[in-house]
Amino acid sequence: MMSATQNHGGSRSEARLLSAILVLAICLTLAPVLRLFVEGVTDQGSPSLGLMRDVLAQPSTLSALKHSLVTAGFGTLVSLVLGSAFAFLVALTDLRAKAALVFCLMIPMMIPPQITALSWTQIMGPSSVLLKTLGIAPPLGAKQPLYSPEGIIFLLGIQHMSIIFLTLRAGLRAIPQDVVEAARISGARGLRTWWQVVMPLTLPSLAAGTAITFVTALGNFGIPAMLGIPAGYATLPTLVYQKLAGMGTTVLAEVSVLAMLIGAVAVAGILVQRLFQSRQKLHLVGSTSRPLALPLGAARLPVEICLWAVVFAILVLPMFGLLATSLVPAYGVSLRLDTVTLASWYEVMFRQPVTSRAFTNSFGLAAGASVALMAICLPLAWLMERRQTRLARLFDSLLDLPYALPGVVLSIAMILLLIKLPFTEATLYGTIWIIFLAYIARFFAVMFRPVQASLKQFDPAMDEAAQSVGASLYRRLRDVIFPLSAPAAAAGAILVFLTAFNELTVSALLWSSGTETLGVVIFNLDDSGETGMASALAMTIVLVVVVLMALIQLFSRRFPKGVVPWQT
């Protein structure tokens, strides 16, 4: 609090409220991570690295680690090629319909990975309804080509290309256009400008994007679970899942070591990303008001056709696959006018008790997490902006951790923290509350960052004006700060809802009978061979995602800069 009074005098109530909310936020977000760390370095209560040594020596651990690094590494490479090609073309050239292109490129990131995997398996392999309908399906008994490391790599690459695209595009937009214009005036042309001026300036953001893509791919559970488990190819997250699902909480100590292993690799990636991000900030001087638009000339139309063809292949085609599968009476039947039926849709939406329960659970969890996070993040972001205490700054630098760390890590941490509540015999494990608290921890940054971005652009005089006419802290929050940051908070809330509604990785380890989420249900339906119903449910979720994204897009003009993640 000492440094607080240096910045702003006046009301002590701000300092008290900040401390209170900050403690709450730290308990919610950082306590689980800390708990996991403690578990890894102790054995039955005393400091020991014995267990860690044992687990790390197991051959299954080593092979899963190798598989994780291989799939995440090559997957990142695929993302890098696709994402940067799109980013350079969209950010630097005079392509038409950029907004639509950007929106379409964002959809893969927002569609949950298990649905991506499901949809792609529907357009490949011998039993693909779409291929059968078109008469080009491979013969029965042929292998599903996606059930392989290459399949995992390919889909991880598609799933996360948006991350590279976004960070690189943001980096490109930060390049002052006069820098490029100066190069052109000096006589540098086309590719030379790109190679000698643009590339060196974007390397930091490209490196930062690559690092964070690697971390995200490493933590991905849906794709390696749907593709790798049938192929007997385990990555670290699926190994944790299989152990915990097979043997329950008796292997908790063992899987926490695995979780720490994933966490350690992820933290290394995050540190690399931070390093490059801080470097990038150095040369952001000059005007960036007009976006760059280097003319492509005669190449424009072919390039446009090419880009939209890629979008069609990675976005529309798999959706056709899903749709086709959801419309046939039984998996493997080809889709014709006389076979088309809505039975799967009807069954999954109205008949199955588990799906309606999952809808209720996911909706309640997502909505609850949005509201709770809004209530915590709005005042917290405001107070942290106003009074930069040391603790607040520390929290600011760590609050991304639960979101950046792989979901499996957070789930294990949550189980450790809540399986036996301190001072009681009660447990939250197996109840819906453990999922709720895990969502709060995981999506804290998703809510907090947009609100923070909007409040950073907020003129402090707005608050001071209210203060000078006598408004108390509570009145200022209610009458001035909340109304003005409401658009950002709404965008954050929709994003939290969107991500939480589809979430699988965290709930896969935390669900039990009665607390299934939609992600879990799709995974289980597909696992038990109900591919038609899984596809129908997946289609509904894709529709919800696209509608919510369109909603944000529709209001994006009203949000301050930096609030909508795909409009940096």
Added chain:
Amino acid sequence: MADIDLSSVGKTFAGTPALQDITTRFDDGEFIALLGPSGCGKTTLLRILAGFEEPTEGRIRIGSREMANADSGANLPPEQRNIGFVFQSYALWPHMSVRRNVSYPLEIRGLSRAEIRRHTDAALASTGLEDYADRMPSDLSGGQRQRVALARCLVSDPCAVLLDEPLANLDVALRATMQGVFTDFHKRTGATMVYVTHDQAEAMAMADRIAVMDQGRIQQFDTPQNLYERPKNRFVAEFVGRGTVVPVQQFRTDGTAQQARILGAEVAVQSAQQESRVSHVCLRPENLTITETGDLRSKVARVTYMGGKYLLETVTDCGARLFAETRARFDVGAQLGLTITTPWAFSED
């Protein structure tokens, strides 16, 4: 309405002093300007008066209430000070209409609906905003927004009004109009006003007294006329008005008459009564006359047309740069003679 009393107020930002030992008094109903170059501490002083910053040393009293005391650590938060504040950015709440912006202070004070309406109408009328009451701030021009900010701070009858460069964002023509608005407002309400500006013409035009600040200290606190004609030191002499400070080579007092040797010429000077010795004089254009026989030979280095007259920047034979005004046109490079008449002399260490 109330007077403002500051005693040895100081403020340090992370070890760097922004304000040092400010002891002064603003009388009830006075229009005070805080004038100085950017970074001189004038805005910090204003924000300490408002309560947005806490002084690290000294005490502040407004009216009968002690607002801040660094020794006891007491600091009344801004919302309890009953002070009006006008911001450079206007700080109108963009989600509230003009009427709601103005009535909000009364809402907070829990007045009845009829009371709020009456006071708000009066405040809107006195700033000429009746027709804009239902507009949103974004629909207003800069000058109108500033009026709303003024109406908002006067509606709650504050004991002092603090203004932080309120005209800095307006164009030149509007500035002159708004200066009139502020002066009228001050005359009508008799409020104690503290006005921060870096524009001396603005300060001169409106203020009863001006505190010229530099490096966190008040260099001179006086009427506009005294600041111009009787500067206390080199900083004030050079900062206020156009003038050149030159050293005095010899100084003699002979009863009431004071003689000094300046740039080789023997000249009668004026100084404050208590100065027994002076070291510099301030040569303003009024102190210099161009004559054929002038004993100070100099060469015209630059000519600026000022509308109706010319400002000449001349260089004397001994290298001093002096400013003179003339109605006749001179060419660059022309030789002329200058005569110095009774400049103001002061002592500077």
